[in-house]
Amino acid sequence: MDTGGEATSEGTGTDEETSAGRTDAGAETLPADVVDDVERLTRLERSTRDDHEAAQYAERVDDLLSAHGFTARIREDDGGDVLVCHPDSWLADGVVHPGRIDDVSRAVEIPLEGTEDPDDWTTVDTHNRDLASAVREAHGDVHGANAAALADFVSNHYAKEIESLSGPELREFREEYFVRNAWPSDRQRSAIDESIRLVFEVADVPVPEYDR
CATH class of the missing domain: 1.10.150 (DNA polymerase; domain 1)
Structure with missing residues (x-):
């Protein structure tokens, strides 16, 4: 999971980035159960003190996302960290490029607030x-x-x-x-x-x- 590589401001940050399933155009978006699993594993990764365990959680997240052609990063907002999942195809040299974004509704944003235990x-x-x-x-x-x-x-x-x-x-x-x-x-x-x-x-x- 990428925790750096800040996307450009035109990238992923709108209210539309919450869908799961498929878009009208037929492009795949993340199924709801995958979103749930990715969030759960990310919370576990962030809370564990065992580096090996954290790496295993991160690997499982990467595997879940890559199976659907997605990747993820952590964006730091004023209100707290946000997990952003988006298609791998949006990246160029590790950064989201606006010209590669086909449909912003394919992205999913998950606030990592509340309990992290x-x-x-x-x-x-x-x-x-x-x-x-x-x-x-x-x-x-x-x-x-x-x-x-x-x-x-x-x-x-x-x-x-x-x-x-x-x-x-x-x-x-x-x-x-x-x-x-x-x-x-x-x-x-x-x-x-x-x-x-x-x-x-x-x-x-x-x-x-x-x-x-």
Whole structure:
């Protein structure tokens, strides 16, 4: 994984860089499960004190990405480090060149904020998935699938419990992540707001205000 090689400002840094699956033009983008694995392994790499172990995590990340023709780097932002995954073909001499970028939506940006302790992250992720399972058991598969998508988003993008979500973070899930990354069915789309309400009802906490 490249942690240097700063891309040019025209490179990867827009709100569009969040898709996973395939673009309309048919060019491959990273599947959601690969994005999740890459983030998890990157967090483990950054937190371990064992250099050999860190190298193994980094190698696994590189293998996952290269299987899809992608590479990654860490970009330092004011708000914290960001993991940027993008097609290998965008690079020339280790630097992203604007002329090589075919579709910025193929890139994925993952803020590496929140807990960086893998044990803490696992605890958070388990909590969120258990909450999603409780929603599924109480309210059926459609709401359960939406709750699982919310659990994935909160664990992997903010590394915290669903109950701690802010209104803007929940709006980001509702308007961006759910639409682009969750691949929802028509039934899921029509039920998402009710699903969100049910998640917080099961968690026994108020729903953050997320409607604009």
